[in-house]
Amino acid sequence: MNMENYRPATATSAPTGMTIDTVLTGEKTIKMESAEETTVKMSTRNLDVFYGDKQALFGIDLDVPERAVTALIGPSGCGKSTFLRCLNRMNDTIDGCRVDGDIRIDQSDIYDRALDVVELRARIGMVFQKPNPFPKSIYDNVAYGPRIHGLAEDKDALDEIVHNALEKAGLLKEVADRLDSPGTGLSGGQQQRLCIARAIAVSPEVILMDEPCSALDPIATAHIEELIDELRENFTIVIVTHNMQQAARVSQQTAFFHLGILVECNSTSEIFTSPSDERTQGYITGRYG
Amino acid sequence: MTDNSTPNPALQRRNKRYAAERRFRLYGIVSISIALGALCLLIGSMASKGWSAFQQTYLILEVELSKEDLAPGGKIDAATLREANYVSYLRKALRAEIPGVKSRRDRRSLYKLISNGASLDLQNLILADASLIGRKVTFAAIASDDVDQYVKGNISAGKGGKISSKQAAWIKALTEAGKVKKRFNTNLFSNGDSREPELAGIWGAAVGSLLTMFLTVLLSFPLGVAAAIYLQEFARKNRWTDIIEVNINNLAAVPSIVFGLLGLAVFLSFFGLPRSAPLVGGIVLALMTLPTIIIASRAALGAVPPSIREAAIGMGASPMQVVLHHVLPLAFPGILTGTIIGAARALGETAPLLMIGMVAFIVDIPGSLTDPATVLPVQIYLWADSPERAFVERTAAATLILLTFLILMNLIAVILRKKFERRW
Numbered sequence: 265m266n267m268e269n270y271r272p273a274t275a276t277s278a279p280t281g282m283t284i285d286t287v288l289t290g291e292k293t294i295k296m297e298s299a300e301e302t303t304v305k306m307s308t309r310n311l312d313v314f315y316g317d318k319q320a321l322f323g324i325d326l327d328v329p330e331r332a333v334t335a336l337i338g339p340s341g342c343g344k345s346t347f348l349r350c351l352n353r354m355n356d357t358i359d360g361c362r363v364d365g366d367i368r369i370d371q372s373d374i375y376d377r378a379l380d381v382v383e384l385r386a387r388i389g390m391v392f393q394k395p396n397p398f399p400k401s402i403y404d405n406v407a408y409g410p411r412i413h414g415l416a417e418d419k420d421a422l423d424e425i426v427h428n429a430l431e432k433a434g435l436l437k438e439v440a441d442r443l444d445s446p447g448t449g450l451s452g453g454q455q456q457r458l459c460i461a462r463a464i465a466v467s468p469e470v471i472l473m474d475e476p477c478s479a480l481d482p483i484a485t486a487h488i489e490e491l492i493d494e495l496r497e498n499f500t501i502v503i504v505t506h507n508m509q510q511a512a513r514v515s516q517q518t519a520f521f522h523l524g525i526l527v528e529c530n531s532t533s534e535i536f537t538s539p540s541d542e543r544t545q546g547y548i549t550g551r552y553g
Numbered sequence: 554m555t556d557n558s559t560p561n562p563a564l565q566r567r568n569k570r571y572a573a574e575r576r577f578r579l580y581g582i583v584s585i586s587i588a589l590g591a592l593c594l595l596i597g598s599m600a601s602k603g604w605s606a607f608q609q610t611y612l613i614l615e616v617e618l619s620k621e622d623l624a625p626g627g628k629i630d631a632a633t634l635r636e637a638n639y640v641s642y643l644r645k646a647l648r649a650e651i652p653g654v655k656s657r658r659d660r661r662s663l664y665k666l667i668s669n670g671a672s673l674d675l676q677n678l679i680l681a682d683a684s685l686i687g688r689k690v691t692f693a694a695i696a697s698d699d700v701d702q703y704v705k706g707n708i709s710a711g712k713g714g715k716i717s718s719k720q721a722a723w724i725k726a727l728t729e730a731g732k733v734k735k736r737f738n739t740n741l742f743s744n745g746d747s748r749e750p751e752l753a754g755i756w757g758a759a760v761g762s763l764l765t766m767f768l769t770v771l772l773s774f775p776l777g778v779a780a781a782i783y784l785q786e787f788a789r790k791n792r793w794t795d796i797i798e799v800n801i802n803n804l805a806a807v808p809s810i811v812f813g814l815l816g817l818a819v820f821l822s823f824f825g826l827p828r829s830a831p832l833v834g835g836i837v838l839a840l841m842t843l844p845t846i847i848i849a850s851r852a853a854l855g856a857v858p859p860s861i862r863e864a865a866i867g868m869g870a871s872p873m874q875v876v877l878h879h880v881l882p883l884a885f886p887g888i889l890t891g892t893i894i895g896a897a898r899a900l901g902e903t904a905p906l907l908m909i910g911m912v913a914f915i916v917d918i919p920g921s922l923t924d925p926a927t928v929l930p931v932q933i934y935l936w937a938d939s940p941e942r943a944f945v946e947r948t949a950a951a952t953l954i955l956l957t958f959l960i961l962m963n964l965i966a967v968i969l970r971k972k973f974e975r976r977w
Binding site: 352354357359382383384385386389390392394396397398399408409412413459462463466 | 789790860861862863864865866867868869870871874878879883
């Protein structure tokens with residue numbers, strides 16, 4: 265691959281189908297497919313990630329629009345999950361991982377010393393590939409976040425938060441009668457919905473999902489995709505997925521990664537109907553990946 | 554057409570495989586049998602030697618309690634009761650049982666049939682129930698250790714032995730009169746150490762062991778778990794942590810007597826702590842148990858799947874909350890098991906405690922951490938060294954008691970582990 269020819273999608277050079285204005289209020293906006301303008305919730309500039317000496321991401325510039333679903337697609341090992349984990353500083357927990365560059369949420373740098381990383385992770389929730397409910401009851405799983413962040417004044421308020429979260433996750437009807445049973449006793453799809461309920465119980469602003477459906481059967485997957493569609497009215501969602509059809513169904517903006525480079529980022533319909541880069545074309549048509 | 558005389562190579566391979574599998578299982582069964590056999594041999598030999606120690610011979614005597622001596626003027630006074638000469642009553646009772654003993658030497662020989670502690674038992678009986686004064690009481694007097702061993706058949710009577718032929722004849726007469734009884738040896742469990750085997754018990758050593766173990770666990774458990782948590786969860790992986798890890802692993806393999814020398818040099822000589830005290834014993838054993846607990850705890854913490862940690866971190870839990878709310882509860886069974894195993898090992902340690910002086914002959918039951926004390930394994934060592942024949946069976950009995958404690962501790966470890974185990 266000839267490196268000199270690639271043009272990263274930056275804030276200054278707009279790929280086809282999108283325009284970027286700086287409105288009088290000073291907020292950056294991105295024009296999405298239906299020509300509606302949405303604000304940028306999170307953005308990265310010149311993001312480099314190193315695992316020891318090996319560089320995993322090369323100068324990623326990406327904007328994540330608010331209250332929309334951004335899908336990150338690409339072949340295995342291209343750096344999608346690494347990028348996702350940068351957004352809530354989960355890469356801090358990995359020994360030998362170095363993150364350079366600028367990552368912002370609502371224009372504030374997430375690596376700013378004044379910013380508490382624990383509070384950041386309460387604002388940015390994460391759902392993992394393999395469902396990992398805590399070995400506690402269903403109720404305690406969902407109530408854990410509100411408890412440690414002090415979001416409920418009393419038991420009734422906590423009950424309400426838990427019920428709302430379970431309902432939004434589409435799990436309440438199935439588990440309403442057994443909230444005290446262990447979370448690990450649920451089926452795979454239910455466990456993943458429990459993890460989503462757990463994540464939304466703290467009312468985050470952004471939800472990061474790392475291949476949430478890859479360990480689930482098609483019916484459970486369909487449930488979760490429906491759920492994502494409902495959630496995007498209130499939350500900003502970034503989802504990493506191997507499944508291109510899922511990306512096409514669920515997202516409004518898609519970013520294609522390849523070998524640690526952000527090859528193309530555009531509205532979903534543009535990416536899947538008329539991608540500007542031939543590598544994107546190749547991946548989407550299944551020539552590789 | 555298949556020729557039945559030529560073996561099918563596939564069938565041959567399969568049969569070989571079956572034979573190999575059977576042999577493999579057999580090796581395992583043989584190994585376990587040898588290990589269990591050795592264990593049975595050990596416990597069996599201890600049990601056969603020590604079984605008789607749980608019984609003690611008593612001589613049933615009719616003791617006359619004179620009212621004039623014990624309660625002059627009809628008044629019962631505790632001081633008078635304590636100072637009375639109970640030995641004379643017992644001797645009188647003995648003379649009554651075996652008439653015709655005239656010469657001084659023979660009488661001395663007769664009085665040697667009962668233990669020195671019998672008079673103390675009689676005194677305690679009167680102090681407890683003063684209404685017995687002025688009556689004839691049927692009293693079970695502890696027989697001396699030589700009589701006890703003779704009755705049990707461990708020593709023989711005759712010239713140059715502990716039991717003279719005259720004494721043997723008296724014992725025979727008493728046995729025929731039904732005056733020689735064997736009872737459960739409660740002294741073994743309730744008394745402290747004594748020069749007289751029939752009065753010697755493990756209670757002093759047991760209390761000493763208890764106090765020492767209490768201090769050992771109190772010191773080593775929090776320190777060990779905290780160190781393990783820091784090393785496993787928070788310390789950065791660099792050369793320093795590698796050096797620390799190597800050193801801790803080495804400490805776990807250091808011979809225990811070295812810790813005793815450390816205790817002697819630092820705690821007794823430099824700090825001037827009291828010798829033979831459970832305080833020093835506890836500190837020394839705590840230092841010895843610390844590496845074991847650290848290693849077991851680190852293994853337990855490392856066995857917690859990283860997905861639990863990631864889920865907690867993703868929820869915005871602080872590092873301390875991740876450890877306390879999620880990792881520690883899941884690692885707890887392993888930590889507990891490691892601690893109890895370490896404590897069980899410390900319970901059976903002798904060498905380090907010899908160095909710090911817990912090998913003295915202590916009669917009193919220790920009342921605090923700074924009173925001189927001894928521990929059960931050291932008590933066994935002291936009894937094994939004693940010349941009296943009766944101590945042989947008591948050594949084995951004390952070993953059985955120590956083994957019972959150890960088995961109990963390990964059983965508790967297994968039960969607690971099962972109770973706290975959580976599946977994820």
